[in-house]
Amino acid sequence: MKYVKGNFLPTRQFRDMADLNAQVRDWVPQVAGQRIHGTTRLRTPHMCLQEGKPRWQGLPDGLARRLHIYYVNGGQLNIDGFYAPLSAHVAGKAASGIADPIMFPTSHIYHPDHPGLVFDSPTT
DSSP states (O other), X not given: OHHHHHHTGGGOOOSSHHHHHHXXXXXXXXXXXXXXXXXXXXXXXXXXXXXXXOOOSSSOHHHHHHHHHHHHHOSHHHHHHHHHHHHHHHHTOOOTTOOOOOOOOSSOEEOTTSTTSEESSTTO
């Protein structure tokens, strides 16, 4: 977060939250994603996934739990939802008007044309 606050936010102006989200989506892979982290020596951003309870550092508990739900459920709408509250937090703004995560069953069939995106059996 310190890298984003120090390197992304000071160099930008935003018309609104949608503009901030669009700019951060471009900036992460083009700029932040190209640097090598000084401690881990990994290209950043980098997410480590493990079995067990997720861990986070430096994020409010409620935000981190919400981001985790977006992430583990996947899909483009959840990815968009993941970045929106994170961008608001980094900008110091309220994360209002952002859709809740779409919760998918553990076992499901995905189809982009299905109204709910997923169903739990082929006969549904």
